Amino acid sequence: MLKTQAYSTGNDTVCFDEMLRADFSARDCYRTLHEWLQRQTPGGIRAKQAEADAIFRRLGITFAVYGAAEANERLIPFDLIPRVISAAEWRFLERGIEQRVRALNAFLHDIYHRQEIVRAGRIPSEMVNGNSAFLPQMMGFDPPRGVYSHIIGTDIVRTAEDGFFVLEDNLRTPSGVSYMLENRETMMHLFPELFAAHRVAPVERYPELLRQTLQSVAPSGCDGEPTVAVLTPGIYNSAYFEHAFLADQMGVELVQGSDLVVEDGALWMRTIRGRARVDVLYRRIDDAFIDPLNFRPDSMLGVPGLFDLYRAGRVTLVNAPGTGIADDKAVYAYVPDIVEFYTGEKPILRNVQTFRCSIAEERGHVLENLEELVVKEVHGSGGYGMLIGPRSTRQQRAEFAERIRANPGNYIAQPTLALSTCPAFAGSGIGPRHVDLRPFVLVGDRVRVVPGGLTRVALKKGSLVVNSSQGGGTKDTWVLED
Amino acid sequence: MRIAVSHTTSYRSDPPSRAIQALRLVPPGLRSQKVLAWELRVEGAEAGLRYTDAFGNQVALAASHGPVAEVIITAEGVVETQDTAGVLGFPAEAVVPAVCLRETPLTAPDAAIRAFAVSCRRETALATLHALLDGLHEAVAYQPGTTASSTTAASAFAARQGVCQDHAHIFIAAARTLGLPARYATGYLVTDQAQAPAHHAWAEALAPDIGWIGFDPANGQCPTERYIRLAVGLDALEAAPVRGVRLGGAAEWLDVRVAVQSQSQK
Known part of the structure; x- marks a missing residue:
């Protein structure tokens, strides 16, 4: 049997624990998992952990850490114990995230058109027009379906039973979705009996939903099935694995700037079968680098003329350039106002x-x-x-x-927030470790929030930093169905 | 005044290379000018992609099919102008004026420009802008060959000399530090002096209630009927009539010829 002392003597007893109540009884959504945990032995779990590590190493899921003196790439630690979210909790989160994402897209449309929110005095002009993440070149342009941010990773933290807060909106190029998918696949392989005992909402359709979302925002002049490609800065980027993974899962080409050319008023990619037109480009390159003709002239990563094509409505860039203004940390403080201004509703999810x-x-x-x-x-x-x-x-x-x-x-x-804790495997037993949650949202012809997301966990006892660049790990995230 | 323009830019590359250029070479209709006829032709590249950018500039994207030895861009037309003392009012454009308070690398002010700007502050925005115009015309000599296209406002102001691009950049940097939206304008100028270039650049600044007004600090005046305005942007790089990217090719020569004449003088 696993040692539970590690749990009871955790130094963060004041924090909300998602598995155990103060009297050490399991919360409803964790009851089955808690019982299962008590039947496991340290040796058994260690064997499973070794198996999981071997799977990840074979898949090549690594993460480049900037500034780390030792190896450039390392494995992100994976914790075997899933994080469980009840159906009711998820419905609440889903409504809140959808409201926020709609409002932020409306905000982006507004500030790149008439700037009603500035005229109304709800946000200072300087905060928008003087912001380096604001791109004047986007003004007056209407992206297909009016969507600016199509792929969003909303960072959520929890401090109490009903205390959910949005920490960051991540509207530019959020990463981590590949870990959500790989974590699930690995867990299903390692613990089929746990899945048989729970009704876990599937996340496997994400690549298909992503492709549908991307195709749904093709330029209006595009006839036939739109061609999608993923643009990566290359193998030295910390998220290169994810770029390659998503292209592969969607069945579309992974390209670099040097594979693309602007000719005859269209974007083309060189493939082994000759040149092919690209209608929608899911670019994982920062705004400043996408087009040396329009932005940083010294960029070698982008495609000259790409932004001109975009403004002329010949190709769709996802996410739109200039979306970073809406997840700027200074603008963040205004998001509750932004939600009210564009939806006329009170924000469902709170800001920190x-x-x-x-x-x-x-x-x-x-x-x-x-x-x-x-x-x-x-x-x-x-x-x-x-x-x-x-x-x-x-x-x-x-x-x-x-x-x-x-x-x-x-x-x-x-x-400093008292982030909630979840059980994590810690050497000889399990202990409470702080977590956050990044659900992934897709906005195209409709808004889709994939049930689950990436749970990041601070594996060091007592640590509050969950970022993988700072030694954090990940967990599979289970949204239970009713 | 009726002004005829013929503006040819040619790029040669040896060995041949792919060419891609964004062209802002079509004058808009403004209070000060009516475009009677205008044609933009490109040899050596395809330039069918056209759109209007955020500043209201008509942009054509010229892209060659594979490597080419030469691209020749010709803008030709006739524009009817009138003297509005530089006042353009509020031309149709998507950007809001506050955008023109943004700093760019070429227009970042330093302490000297800030001090100069403060010394020009007057009762009204209009009076301030005229003080900037006169002060700058006095302070910075027109001296071709002393600066390059990458020279910043701060370094040109420190050297107290430069060409029209430098005058415009300093004016813009100074106006913005005073909270007055300002931007870079390109165009053509009919001149009697043969040595002065007919291709020209100046600044535009916003005065409340009046709208955008042209200021030409290199000549110490507001644009007259002798000016045709082409494009505007936050600085010379963004408003450039031809902005290109080198895509290989060992050497590239740029040759610009502009012929501007007022037809009423013929």
């Missing part, structure tokens, strides 16, 4: 309280309370350039205070 260092009063509060806050760079990602107040040294706080004073607009701060 956010202090904007660009505003003198809020900056003052941040500088006085660095010890309790998490400070983030407005344009940072992947857990880089962060200060976690409660875990920081006096010197680190002094350095951050200096940086905030020098460039206040570049920083926001949030209270």
Whole structure:
């Protein structure tokens, strides 16, 4: 039997645990899993863990870590114990995410047209028009079906039974969906008996739904079945595995900028069967690099003339250039307003309280309370350039205070959240570890939220940083059906 | 004034290479100008893809079929102009004026430009812009050959010399630091002095209630009936009449010939 002491002596007993209540009884959606866990032995689980690691290594799922001195690529740790979400919880999350995603797409359409939200005084003009993630070149353009962000990964954290918060919206090029799919496949292989005992909503259709979504936003002039391709920066990108994986799963070509050419008013890819027209390009390259003729002239990754083709309605870029303005960390503080402005409804999902260092009063509060806050760079990602107040040294706080004073607009701060915990395999037993959740959303002819997502887990005891670049791992995420 | 323009740009590449260029070579109809006839021809590349960009510029994308030795771009036409003291009002365009407060690498202000801008601040936006125009015409000498297309506003201002592109960039950088939206304009100028180029660039700035107004700091005046406006953008790179990308090819020569004449003088 697995040691449960590891669980009961966890140092984060104040956090909401998704499996066990305070009296150590299992929450409803975890009851079957909890019973199963108690029947497992450490040796049995260790054997399964070795088997899972071997599967991932064979699949080649690795993750390049920027700035790591040792090996460039390493395996993202996978934790065997699934994270379980009840049907009712999921219905709530799904409604909230859909509302938010619709509102953010409406916001993008508005700021690239008449900017009613700025005229109404609900968001400062400078926040939009002066933002480096805002692309003036997009103004006045109508993307197919009016969709700007087609593929979204909404980061959600939980602090209580009904305490769900959106941490980040990730509207540019969210990654991680390949782990969601591979984690599920591996779990089904390792633990068929657990799937027989639960009704787990399937995630396997994601590649097919992605292809349908991409095809549904083909340019209006496209006749016949639209051709989709995935554009990658290449093998040195940290998410190259995912680019190749998704292209393969969808049955479409994976291309680099050098495989594409703009000619005769269309985009073409060179294939082994000759040149083929591309109607929809799922690009996993940042805005600045997609087209040296229109953006950074020194980019070698993009395709010259690609943006001109896009504006002329000859090809669809997914996600649209300039969507980053809607997941900017400074704009994030305005998202509840944005939801109300475009939907006329109260936001279903809450924001984490956010202090904007660009505003003198809020900056003052941040500088006085660095010890309790998490400070983030407005344009940072992947857990880089962060200060976690409660875990920081006096010197680190002094350095951050200096940086905030020098460039206040570049920083926001949030209270340190007591992230919920889930059981994770920890050596000789199981222990509670902090988690977040990234469900994946597709927006084309309709909005589809795939039931599940990527659960990231901070495998170090007590750690709150779940980013894979900072030593976090992943788990399979089960949404139960009624 | 009725002005006839013939503007030829040719690119030669040895060995031949693929060519792709975004052309902003079609003048829009404005309060100050009516386009009577205009044609854009490209030899050596296909230029059928046309669209209107966010600034209201008509863009043509010229792309060759495989490697070519030469691309010749010809813009030709006749435009009827009138003197509006540079005032254009609010031309049809998608960008909102606040976009023209954005800094770009070529128009980033430094302390010297900020100080200059502050010294030009007057009661009204219009008076401020005229003070910038006069001050800049005084402060920065027109001196061809001292700057390049990649010269920033700050370095041209420090050298106190440059060409029309530099004058325009400094003007734009200074106006923006005062909260006045400003942008880069390209076009043609009918001139009596043979040595001055007929292809020209200046700035446009926004004065509340009046709208966009042209300011030509290289000549110390607002555009007159002798000006034809082509394209606008946040800086010279974005508004460039021809913006190209080299796709291989060891050497590339660029040759521009512009003939501008006022027909009423013929």
